[in-house]
Amino acid sequence: MESEEFFRSLENGVVVLGGCGTVGSLIARILACHDYDVTIIDSAPDSYLTPIFKKEGIHLKLGEELDDDSFKGKSAIFVAPSLLKNDYFTTKLNNFNKSELPVYSINEILEFFSPDKPVIAVTGTNGKSTTTHALKHIFQVNGYKVPSHGLRIQGNSEFIPALQSRLDGDISVLEIGTFGRKGEIKRSATNSHVNTAVITNITHDHLNNGTFEDYINCKKEMIEVADNLILDGDDPILVDLKSRFTDKKFYFFGIKDDENPLFDGKYYRDCPKCGKKLKYDVNYLRSLGEFDCSCGFKNPELDVYATNIRIIKEGNTTKTKYTIHFADEARDITLPHSGIHNVYNSLAAACAAWVQGLDINGIVKAIESFKGVPGRLEYINDDPTIIIDFAHNPAGVETIIKTVLKLKTESNNIIVINTISSESGRQGDEAIAKLLSDVDTVIPVSTPSSKMARYIDTNVLQIKTRTKFNKTGTIGSSPEQVEEGLRLGLKIAESDDIILLIGEAGVKYAKPALNKILFENVKGNN
Structure with a gap:
């Protein structure tokens, strides 16, 4: 179908069936933010998304079944993909679609509606949710409109990131996860039109679907899609990826604090180049640290990094203070939550915002006001x-x-x-x-x-x-x-x-x- 024919078929308004569901709600919202008249028909009597629907001008017919009047005056029908697998529903749809309006689903959304903004995706084993929320917060504090899927689920796999990237806003910040299945991240990142990617770290996880090497290859798919890569320079697995993708632009974040008594780890990892044991001068967090190998493999130069890290105890809680460096500029910063992992998360978010061109003072101010993510400490x-x-x-x-x-x-x-x-x-x-x-x-x-x-x-x-x-x-x-x-x-x-x-x-x-x-x-x- 040609794009002109598709968009012409939406001019008199559309009905979204199953619009209270995960994918259906995002389909409806994308259509609405492109100024199409949208009506959701759903058998659910209500939805926690109702305030969002109403704010975005979407009409609701909840608790209703299809009848002869369901599609009156409309020119197209969108159906949540889960409903298209239901024979009972599709038979019912065909019976009431007497005007033979065109029936669309997610494929048409992905094909004809492209993100009209920069798209940043965050993946990794640990810290991706906190990093994603911190990065969103940085942009919002600095006046950017950042779209949210509004769902009560994590929403980092399948079609959710791709649909979220198409919602109204100035910049998209997505979390993209994996269950360790080949092609999962690449498909999601490609559908989301990701141009900048953050990878927080890679450690053992989701190994039910393969080996650790398989899992690394899954995360590596993000690099195949994005042009700009923001990686943890203290993670040898991520550092090694730079040499495999010479046509990409890489930025590294990490820690330079090798005399700090906070760091006493003794975790080691094999060199991804030659297979020998890496020599760690210091472990900042598990396999993250300052490393080198006799083959010449070592940490890269860091673009954004932390020094002088201190943990400050206040009653039954702690805060973290450190100095953050952006190339040749530095600022003192206080995190309202503790842990070296949160230093890394804040560095990842700060580096991504800096690469996007945000002012350093605005980045620091936003990080200091970020309260964290529910379910994380x-x-x-x-x-x-x-x-x-x-x-x-x-x-x-x-x-x-x-x-x-x-x-x-x-x-x-x-x-x-x-x-x-x-x-x-x-x-x-x-x-x-x-x-x-x-x-x-x-x-x-x-x-x-x-x-x-x-x-x-x-x-x-x-x-x-x-x-x-x-x-x-x-x-x-x-x-x-x-x-x-x-x-x-x-x-x-x-x-x-x-x-x-x-x-x-x-x-x-x-x-x-x-x-x-x-x-x-x-x-x-x-």
């Missing part, structure tokens, strides 16, 4: 302190454990409730178990974490009931298991102790479980 209770974190692979767990251990005193204990699903293979599960040996008590509530309990060299408390739970995706525990683990943690915790829930199930179910427990306590005291 998120405090949900005091007395005792309860923290939830999405950490779900060895690198992520090591990062959060090191961060929380900085809050440990002689009088308090660290209690970890492990809800992690197995995504890093058996070797990764064992590594996580050993990392948890540094805390005082571990309560495993997911099946993988229970099986790995024998590798934990500290106090382990098992929950009593074993609710039967079948892992779905990356959720490793049921709401009931998380609740029971939290009850056990609260039972043994003193007021100044710290309870940390790690894993996606902990992030998803801890707040409702805590509210239920607190309500019961209040009710019992009355």
Whole structure:
């Protein structure tokens, strides 16, 4: 179909069927932001997206089924792709489409509506969600309109990034993830028209669909699409990629703070060039650090980097201060949240904004006001302190454990409730178990974490009931298991102790479980 014919067919207004769903809602919003008259018809009685729809001028017919009047006065129909797979629905659609209006779906959106703005994509193993949100915040604070998909899901795979890039705004900032399947990132980045990409780091994760080398190749697909690459110069895997793509423009961020006592890691990685063990002068975070090899492979020159990193403790929380360098300019900066991983996340976001041409003072101001992302080192209770974190692979767990251990005193204990699903293979599960040996008590509530309990060299408390739970995706525990683990943690915790829930199930179910427990306590005291 020619583009003129397609756009002419939309002139009298369109109906979007299934517009309250994930993809359908974005199709409707893209059409509306291009000034087409859009009506959503959906059998759902309401949607949490209703305020967005109304703000963007989309008409709603919710809780309605198709009838003879559904398409009256309209010139085209868009259907969410999931509905096109439903034989009952398609038969019904054909019966009521008596005027034989053209029926479109996502393919026409991707073909005829291109992003009219710069598109930045963020990927990596750890830190991509925080980096994405921080980068969005930087642009918004500096007066840019940054489109959001508005969905109550992470939205970093399949068609969501590609559709989000086509929403109204000045610049698109997308998170693009992978489940370790070949072609996944390349397809999403190509459909999103990504021209600048940030890769935070690459560590072991999502190995159920292949080897670590397969996973590296998945992340590498982003470099095949984008023209400008912003990479962690302290990650040897990412540094090696520069030599493989000589037609791209690379920018590197990292840390230069080799005399800082905060850094005491002893993690090593093989040289990606010759296979020998890399020599690390310092590990800043797991395999991230200052490295070199006898073959000549070493860290690149950094474009944006941090020095003089300090952790400042304030009560039961900590902040991070450091000096950020942009080429030959430097500014002092304070992060409202702690952890070396957040230094890296802020550097990645700052480098991307700087490459895009933002003023350095505006970048620093925005980073200092960024409050973080829900589910990442998120405090949900005091007395005792309860923290939830999405950490779900060895690198992520090591990062959060090191961060929380900085809050440990002689009088308090660290209690970890492990809800992690197995995504890093058996070797990764064992590594996580050993990392948890540094805390005082571990309560495993997911099946993988229970099986790995024998590798934990500290106090382990098992929950009593074993609710039967079948892992779905990356959720490793049921709401009931998380609740029971939290009850056990609260039972043994003193007021100044710290309870940390790690894993996606902990992030998803801890707040409702805590509210239920607190309500019961209040009710019992009355």
